[in-house]
Amino acid sequence: xxxxxxxxLLVNKPExxxxxxxxxxxxxxLGTRKVGHAGTLDPMATGLLxxxxxxxxxxxxxxxxxDKTYEGxxxxxxxxxxxxxxxxxxRTAPVAAERCDVERAARALVGESMQRPPAYSxxxxxxxxxxxxxxxxxxxxAEARPIRIEAFxxxxxxxxxxxxxxxxxxxxxxxxxxxxxxxxxxxGAYLVRLVRTSIGEFALxxxxxxxxxxxxxxxxxxxxxxxxxxxxxxxxxxxxxxRILGPAGIAGPYGVFGPGDRxxxxxxxxxAHARPLVILGPA
Numbered sequence: 001x002x003x004x005x006x007x008x009l010l011v012n013k014p015e016x017x018x019x020x021x022x023x024x025x026x027x028x029x030l031g032t033r034k035v036g037h038a039g040t041l042d043p044m045a046t047g048l049l050x051x052x053x054x055x056x057x058x059x060x061x062x063x064x065x066x067d068k069t070y071e072g073x074x075x076x077x078x079x080x081x082x083x084x085x086x087x088x089x090x091r092t093a094p095v096a097a098e099r100c101d102v103e104r105a106a107r108a109l110v111g112e113s114m115q116r117p118p119a120y121s122x123x124x125x126x127x128x129x130x131x132x133x134x135x136x137x138x139x140x141x142a143e144a145r146p147i148r149i150e151a152f153x154x155x156x157x158x159x160x161x162x163x164x165x166x167x168x169x170x171x172x173x174x175x176x177x178x179x180x181x182x183x184x185x186x187x188g189a190y191l192v193r194l195v196r197t198s199i200g201e202f203a204l205x206x207x208x209x210x211x212x213x214x215x216x217x218x219x220x221x222x223x224x225x226x227x228x229x230x231x232x233x234x235x236x237x238x239x240x241x242x243r244i245l246g247p248a249g250i251a252g253p254y255g256v257f258g259p260g261d262r263x264x265x266x267x268x269x270x271x272a273h274a275r276p277l278v279i280l281g282p283a
Contacts, residue, residue: 004032006054007216012207013041013049022049025210038063039170039199044086047196048204051213052222058278059222062253062266065170066200066225067150072193074162074178076102079188083118083175093187099157105184106152106164109177114144118176147172161192200225219280220263223255229267230257239264240281245274253277 013022019040027035030053038050038060047070052060077095080087097105148169156163162181166174175191182189197204201224208214227250231239236258239245247269248254256264265279 004054005030005216006056007218008056008221009051009053009213009216010202010207011049011051011210011213013046015046016043018043022210026051026213029211029213036060044084045194048199048207050199053216055280056219056222067167067169068196069167069198070174071165071195071197074189075192076160076182076189077187078190080190083179084191091188095187097185102157102162103154105181106154109180110149110152112148115147115176116144118173227254229254233259236264242276242279247274
């Protein structure tokens with residue numbers, strides 16, 4: 001029998017708190033320790049966080065690769081050491097760009113590219129977090145990583161501040177993207193404001209507050225974006241014990257459902273077999 005709440009929560013993270021602070025608030029609100037989050041937002045950023053409660057914490061790994069959409073403000077003509085408003089100003093330059101120039105520069109950044117994580121980020125190099133090394137004045141760089149910018153749209157420009165919307169692959173640093181925008185325009189830029197408005201099909205409009213998150217979505221919501229395999233009762237009994245199944249012929253991980261639309265777990269084909277990645281076990 002289920003001992004507590006479980007499922008997927010959409011939470012609107014406020015400014016000035018960490019993603020872990022949000023997890024702590026939700027733990028208190030729901031009266032359970034079994035809460036985790038998929039992906040993080042910097043303290044300055046606001047918007048959508050996906051949280052798993054109970055057994056759903058085991059499914060969060062399958063949400064991490066979903067595309068994200070953000071709305072934000074970039075300030076041209078100034079640069080900071082952290083690439084955002086929390087850093088120290090390190091350079092200023094005149095802004096000669098018109099809106100058409102900004103739109104053209106944003107379009108040029110759409111597509112696949114390599115992006116180096118900012119110096120002030122939690123990425124580890126040689127066991128050291130980059131931001132800790134940066135605070136000590138150490139010159140440590142992470143390797144560039146592949147990212148994909150699906151869309152980068154400008155919907156406001158007053159000669160200094162750019163209002164934008166970007167949809168990008170998981171792992172993209174929007175503040176680094178904004179810095180690239182400023183570099184392309186020749187005047188520099190930093191991120192002033194950032195709101196995450198969606199993760200995959202999950203939208204900020206459906207999110208609750210950390211202190212009052214509401215009822216979790218069913219476990220199945222955490223794998224709704226994955227292919228689905230329905231199996232009969234005999235196979236369901238085997239799968240619920242983590243046994244190997246026959247291959248489904250499905251690329252990538254897929255949700256396995258038994259009779260009554262019960263989510264049993266997530267499997268992946270490996271050659272001539274399907275092996276479990278996560279088995280939820282009985283509720």
